[in-house]
Amino acid sequence: MGMSSSSTCYVYPASPATPGIVVADVTYNLGIDMQIPLTMDNGTVINMWGFGNDTGGMVNGTFPSPPMRINAGTIVHTVLNVQGMMWNHTIHHHGIEPADHADGVGHITWDVDGIYTYQWRPVHPGTYFYHCHTNTVLHAEMGMYGAIIVDPPEGPGTLISANGVNPAVTYDVEAFWVVDEIDSSWHTLPWNAGTCGTDVGLNNLNPDYFVITGVDGTGTSAMNLAPISATVRLGQKLLARYICAGYHPQHIDFGGLIGTVYSSDGRNLPNPIQVTSLDAVSAERYDVIFAPTQIGEYIITCKIKDWITQEVLGTIRTNVIVTA
């Protein structure tokens, strides 16, 4: 198209007033950090982008971005502060279904260039995640996402409230398995790469690193590291919140543990299912409860598979320790 890869097209910078704004129960102030170093097991440092708590000064972003955790029925403000002279971003609360002006879809609405408040009130408890929805193919791959946990009114420790004849579904320990792949060749691109049509290879994700909840998962770094790994005693219940945060399909195996899936994508299953492994595609979430009956170490493995050939591209590992 004769344009440099740093040109910007079809992005609509704006930061309008929020329609129908009310006083929030919970507010998350988030800023942008485009320089988050992530050290892999081989010593390579990869630059990630992300959100960080906006305290009015420098934003210290993290990978993944800080989690949001609220009770169902809470009115939430996500206040996004973007230094819009340099770049634009949005926040889409994936699986949360608000008004379109709170949905954060850049390009077809607007891309935040100042301060914008997303107002939403989650109804359904479950596991969600938020991510940037500007030049999404690049920005989400660069790490601009974080978990959203919507708890039932009882708060953490209960996955599903008691309902009629069904007792509450509870847990004692919680693990977060957010599995993602990284193509390091994408990580030197500018925020607006490809938007004007330059071929920057965003059709072809060739991952060379594989992470779980922000940690290189291909070696031992994610072993014995809470809240990725978990230690539970016999008689306790472990809730694993599994998020397929990459673009390629995944197959997660529970290493001999039998799990019960109670909910997926923030909705309860009509009938929970028992599984020893799960297949997932991009942005699916599964809430799996384990009630181990044998002490020991269980190795959780997640294979990331090519979306076309189904060839295994990488494998991440963590563990669950069951003690007496």
Place this chain on the structure above:
Amino acid sequence: MERRNFLQLTMSSIFARATVGAFGLTTLAPRAYAAVIDKTFYITEGFITQITGENVYFMGYSSSSLELNIPGESFIVQEGDTVNITIVNTLQTSHSFVIDGQVDSGVIAGGTTKNISFIATNSGSYMYYDKLNSPYNRLCGLHGGMAIMPRNSANELYPGSPTFVLQKFWIFNDIDPIWNSMVQNGLTPTTPFIPRYFTLNGLGGRPPGAPGNADPTLDNMHDPRSALHGHIGDRTLIRVMNAGMAQQAVHTHANHMEWLSKNGQIRPDIWKKDIIPLDGNGGQIDVIYPFETPPDAWPPVTTGVYPMHLHTEMSQTAGGGFYLFGSMTDIYFE
């Protein structure tokens, strides 16, 4: 190889007819009697100019010998109907027309016409496609959607299924121009499949400000075959098919989908999901988009415009960039 003059078409001329034809198919009156359905498809070829300016070779099951319809026009019949289809192969190469479980034309030699007939059984969603030179001819455009409604029903996927008000076909494809070019030249592709274009019902997206934005013959966000339009309660069945090779993640905003079937099998429970896996290489799902009030809006809303897109985000691009020019459409709460 001697070749006829290729159709050199813009998207506008290609899709004008298909759009009008398919638009009337989203509702169907139930019938207590079996009907005779006659259809004719012309196997044609040509080039389609992509947003990058690249001309890519395609073949299609078209509504006339002068068109190139990709996908072929979707059609809906009812269990028990006699379906007579005439396939006119205007090309010099052999092709076929197959609906798994219903009919297989066998080889239709270049320059010949074949009449096939079947009685529709087993309500559900079906892809019709060219099974020869698999998967290359299908990938190059020889595919389309067909639905068999339960007898005397206009609002079920299968007898006793959750009901719907409207129905649509979402047929995805991913395109590696190198493969299409090799097929055009009678060769079997030998390179890895690296798709550069991603389409829904034959079209990519054209975001606001882009050439062709809001043109229903160019922009899948405004294509009436693809975009969902409804008021609260207008439950819409979507028959989702993947003519391409990549496994996809179908994602709707504003409502979760009710997941009714996978690859022709009715699911034992209906899960509500905002992401549903769609297998590559002919995978299918049936979903209902319920058009319920978006649950998490405050203050509550009943109107708005939201996207459906594939979350395998590489599929949102064209030519290695051009984010939002790939496989997506819009959902209008009216």
